[in-house]
Amino acid sequence: MKRSVPLTIVFVTAVLLIVAFFIPHKPFGDLQSRFLNWYTIVSGFTFLLGLDSLTRHHLVRVFRRVEGWGYSLVLVLALFATMALGFYSWFKFQSPFALRAPFMWLYTYMIIPLQSTMFASLAFFVFSAAYRAFRIRNFAATLLLVAACLVMIGNVPLGSAFWHDIGSLVHAIIPGVSVDKLTALEGFASIKDWLMSIPTAAAGRGIGIGLALGGIAMSLRIILGIERTYMS
Amino acid sequence: MIASLFLAALVGLTPPGAVTARDNPNDQGGAVVVTWTAPPQTQADSTRPDSSVVPLAGFRVFRSLHADTGFIQVTEQPATSTEYIDSDSLLRDGVPYYYRVEAFSATDSARSAVVGPVVSSAQWFNTTLINILVATIVICALFLIYLELARKGAKMYIRKIAGLDAIDDALGRATEMGKPILFSFGLGYITDLVVIAALPLLRKIAKKSAEYSTRLLVPNSDPIVMTAAQETVKEAYTEMGRPDFYNADNVNFLTSDQFGYAAGVDGIILREKPGAIFWLGYFYAESLIMAETGHSVGAIQLAGTTETTQLPFFVAACDYTMIGEEILAASCYLRPEPIMLGTLKGEDFIRFWLIVLVTATVLLGTTGAILSKQVPILNNIFETVVRWATPAY
Amino acid sequence: MTFWQRISTVDRRILYVLLCLAVALPLILKPKTQVRVSEPVRSAFETVDKLPEDAVVMISIDYDPSSAPEVQPMLIGLLRHAFKKNLHVIVTGQLALGLPLAEIALNQVGPEMGKTYGKDYVNIGYRPGGSAMMIGIGREIRDYFRTDYKGVPLDSFAFMRSVHNYRDIGLLVSLAHGAVAEQWIQFVGGRFNQTIIVGCTGVNAPSLYQYLHSGQIKGIIGGLQGASEYEALIGKPGSATLGMPAQSAAHGLIILLLIIGNLGYIISRRKKKQ
Numbered sequence: 001m002k003r004s005v006p007l008t009i010v011f012v013t014a015v016l017l018i019v020a021f022f023i024p025h026k027p028f029g030d031l032q033s034r035f036l037n038w039y040t041i042v043s044g045f046t047f048l049l050g051l052d053s054l055t056r057h058h059l060v061r062v063f064r065r066v067e068g069w070g071y072s073l074v075l076v077l078a079l080f081a082t083m084a085l086g087f088y089s090w091f092k093f094q095s096p097f098a099l100r101a102p103f104m105w106l107y108t109y110m111i112i113p114l115q116s117t118m119f120a121s122l123a124f125f126v127f128s129a130a131y132r133a134f135r136i137r138n139f140a141a142t143l144l145l146v147a148a149c150l151v152m153i154g155n156v157p158l159g160s161a162f163w164h165d166i167g168s169l170v171h172a173i174i175p176g177v178s179v180d181k182l183t184a185l186e187g188f189a190s191i192k193d194w195l196m197s198i199p200t201a202a203a204g205r206g207i208g209i210g211l212a213l214g215g216i217a218m219s220l221r222i223i224l225g226i227e228r229t230y231m232s
Numbered sequence: 233m234i235a236s237l238f239l240a241a242l243v244g245l246t247p248p249g250a251v252t253a254r255d256n257p258n259d260q261g262g263a264v265v266v267t268w269t270a271p272p273q274t275q276a277d278s279t280r281p282d283s284s285v286v287p288l289a290g291f292r293v294f295r296s297l298h299a300d301t302g303f304i305q306v307t308e309q310p311a312t313s314t315e316y317i318d319s320d321s322l323l324r325d326g327v328p329y330y331y332r333v334e335a336f337s338a339t340d341s342a343r344s345a346v347v348g349p350v351v352s353s354a355q356w357f358n359t360t361l362i363n364i365l366v367a368t369i370v371i372c373a374l375f376l377i378y379l380e381l382a383r384k385g386a387k388m389y390i391r392k393i394a395g396l397d398a399i400d401d402a403l404g405r406a407t408e409m410g411k412p413i414l415f416s417f418g419l420g421y422i423t424d425l426v427v428i429a430a431l432p433l434l435r436k437i438a439k440k441s442a443e444y445s446t447r448l449l450v451p452n453s454d455p456i457v458m459t460a461a462q463e464t465v466k467e468a469y470t471e472m473g474r475p476d477f478y479n480a481d482n483v484n485f486l487t488s489d490q491f492g493y494a495a496g497v498d499g500i501i502l503r504e505k506p507g508a509i510f511w512l513g514y515f516y517a518e519s520l521i522m523a524e525t526g527h528s529v530g531a532i533q534l535a536g537t538t539e540t541t542q543l544p545f546f547v548a549a550c551d552y553t554m555i556g557e558e559i560l561a562a563s564c565y566l567r568p569e570p571i572m573l574g575t576l577k578g579e580d581f582i583r584f585w586l587i588v589l590v591t592a593t594v595l596l597g598t599t600g601a602i603l604s605k606q607v608p609i610l611n612n613i614f615e616t617v618v619r620w621a622t623p624a625y
Numbered sequence: 626m627t628f629w630q631r632i633s634t635v636d637r638r639i640l641y642v643l644l645c646l647a648v649a650l651p652l653i654l655k656p657k658t659q660v661r662v663s664e665p666v667r668s669a670f671e672t673v674d675k676l677p678e679d680a681v682v683m684i685s686i687d688y689d690p691s692s693a694p695e696v697q698p699m700l701i702g703l704l705r706h707a708f709k710k711n712l713h714v715i716v717t718g719q720l721a722l723g724l725p726l727a728e729i730a731l732n733q734v735g736p737e738m739g740k741t742y743g744k745d746y747v748n749i750g751y752r753p754g755g756s757a758m759m760i761g762i763g764r765e766i767r768d769y770f771r772t773d774y775k776g777v778p779l780d781s782f783a784f785m786r787s788v789h790n791y792r793d794i795g796l797l798v799s800l801a802h803g804a805v806a807e808q809w810i811q812f813v814g815g816r817f818n819q820t821i822i823v824g825c826t827g828v829n830a831p832s833l834y835q836y837l838h839s840g841q842i843k844g845i846i847g848g849l850q851g852a853s854e855y856e857a858l859i860g861k862p863g864s865a866t867l868g869m870p871a872q873s874a875a876h877g878l879i880i881l882l883l884i885i886g887n888l889g890y891i892i893s894r895r896k897k898k899q
């Protein structure tokens with residue numbers, strides 16, 4: 001009973017949604033959006049669970065004076081201060097994101113700089129990962145390195161300037177070759193466009209088709225009750 | 233200028249032509265499609281005046297319950313428009329309506345004859361989805377055939393996945409070093425297939441961690457996933473006879489914010505210095521921030537995600553990466569029963585025929601393009617195949 | 626450890642300092658650069674440019690503050706272009722934390738271009754629903770958005786009275802940093818035949834080229850480079866163009882150090898074999 005009821009619900013819901021995809025007539029036509037709306041409502045409530053877990057974890061660290069408890073205190077205070085500012089801005093300015101609202105000040109001067117800094121730090125991590133990983137160990141790794149360099153240089157104005165210099169050098173060696181015609185080819189940018197449009201897109205499509213098939217297989221296993229690990 | 237005004241006064245507008253009204257097909261009712269053509273000797277572009285034509289301002293569509301009276305305007309459309317789908321909330325299925333269309337300019341208007349009665353209704357099948365229905369039936373049938381073959385005991389070979397084989401080594405290494413294990417679902421929701429696929433792996437890792445008494449940390453970005461993770465870990469520990477080993481603080485919620493989660497996980501990695509890290513779930517740009525931090529503390533890292541844009545980062549930063557649907561197949565490897573393997577083989581069979589179909593279509597299209605003058609039928613066949621294979625919704 | 630071994634295993638902190646200098650110095654010195662416009666960005670520009678006056682453009686803010694340095698210049702460029710063409714703009718979004726960025730951009734560009742809120746553009750805000758909401762707008766936008774983000778009824782805005790669903794929207798622009806753009810393409814482009822262009826972070830751009838080639842989208846503005854190209858096309862350089870020298874220097878440094886690192890790796894490997 002503990003297993004069979006959830007499995008039956010999964011099977012019936014899945015078959016209903018698959019059938020509803022093909023049937024526009026009510027009540028099938030808007031079944032998908034109805035289920036998605038129910039999920040959105042339920043998941044909104046589960047944030048209370050997350051809030052409970054977070055505050056309890058950090059309050060315990062504060063009360064027990066565990067190492068680093070000061071950071072936990074900052075987290076808890078920041079959490080409640082943000083909530084308070086949000087509610088205050090909502091009541092006073094009809095929206096927490098009204099330009100003069102205190103919450104918008106928090107957003108503009110704390111959330112934007114913090115989030116964009118974290119994203120920007122990705123550049124440093126990409127650099128160290130690339131420096132370590134892009135080594136000429138074998139043919140595939142060499143190809144990866146060359147492709148990465150070509151895309152990087154084709155993606156910035158430096159590539160155009162460099163290509164122009166190459167054109168000038170070729171013209172100096174072979175005067176018959178026109179610098180303007182060679183520059184107009186925009187070699188690095190064209191190669192980058194080709195790499196992004198053709199091999200990358202082909203690989204992306206291939207992996208995407210594989211993922212779609214894997215998704216169908218896994219979904220069928222879940223619908224037929226073969227895969228039950230999500231039920232714990 | 234004067235001549236065009238004089239001409240407009242003399243000639244006047246003629247009504248829109250070929251006005252039709254029919255039920256909007258393949259919908260849930262409550263909609264009628266009205267089409268028309270622009271009247272002759274009109275032009276929509278008033279920025280290029282031509283004295284021989286009348287500048288058109290637009291069209292008005294009227295609807296009524298009766299053929300001769302009670303028309304109300306339902307819309308005003310621009311001069312370039314030739315179709316309007318009336319899905320007004322007042323429109324009722326099963327009720328006959330009459331329509332007419334009026335062309336208007338700055339100084340004149342002309343109404344078409346009344347068309348109708350037209351009755352809107354809901355359809356029981358969306359005919360534009362026939363190709364998807366056929367594909368769904370064929371694919372599901374193939375999977376079921378392979379499931380049945382598997383049940384009957386057919387031998388099914390599947391290749392090894394290096395990442396899955398390395399899980400035990402990674403766990404052993406972390407235990408020897410006396411360091412904890414970190415497991416992350418990333419930013420995935422419980423509705424993501426990859427998160428559901430990662431749960432059996434979490435269970436396996438939790439059982440090993442209970443066996444070796446190695447701490448398992450599972451920071452989460454979604455409360456529902458956190459709940460599922462807590463249940464999985466608790467049950468795994470109970471199964472291994474170590475329910476006391478479970479600590480809810482180790483399977484907790486950090487934040488649902490992308491970079492807040494990355495910062496939190498980085499902090500955990502730098503403080504706890506795990507010996508093994510498992511990135512199995514849905515990741516976005518924060519993936520490399522976390523994976524590089526994991527590398528900096530010397531952890532052995534295994535990653536698997538269906539987000540193709542993050543795979544290159546994991547390949548660069550991690551020791552093992554499961555690419556594409558390898559992680560979706562993970563549960564079949566953990567439980568290599570015939571019935572599980574049957575779905576994998578079905579997947580492979582369908583993939584093979586997809587490759588054949590795509591290759592044949594590409595060859596057909598390429599040959600058709602090259603020989604378009606000599607053998608035009610090839611191009612026609614190619615376009616028919618592409619049209620049939622493309623969903624129209 | 627030999628010199629070449631040291632080169633191939635240099636401390637990551639030294640790399641970070643070099644990168645920091647490579648990015649910071651051009652931002653301070655502000656050298657001029659020439660921006661070359663790529664086909665996907667040109668195509669996106671032309672899609673907006675071809676819209677008739679008074680056409681409606683819906684811009685979906687599907688990014689958050691983390692991607693703002695890359696994507697916000699695209700939004701500002703698009704707004705400038707749209708307002709210059711006298712197009713009506715509806716702003717919405719799939720990420721609640723992204724809408725304030727739209728508010729900041731609208732408050733900057735609207736008065737600059739002489740446009741008024743309510744008459745020329747409207748911010749209808751965020752509603753939860755994801756793909757259900759995307760599909761729902763295809764029937765009637767008021768099923769999800771009866772008011773703008775401040776609670777003013779949509780029908781009080783003159784141009785919104787004739788906007789009911791995607792048939793009344795000339796162009797949909799998704800400015801995204803993740804998979805949301807693909808949802809617009811699959812659920813709205815496929816189902817309602819809506820014309821779509823996408824602005825995205827550099828990391829996401831490669832995954833969208835396949836949609837461009839199949840004609841499912843009409844243009845891509847990818848990353849800071851794409852934003853600078855769009856600024857060049859509208860003739861108003863902004864923060865993206867300012868960032869290009871820094872990006873050039875950073876890329877150049879990375880390529881140089883990759884070459885040097887590999888040289889160190891090859892030479893130290895050869896010496897080890899000997």
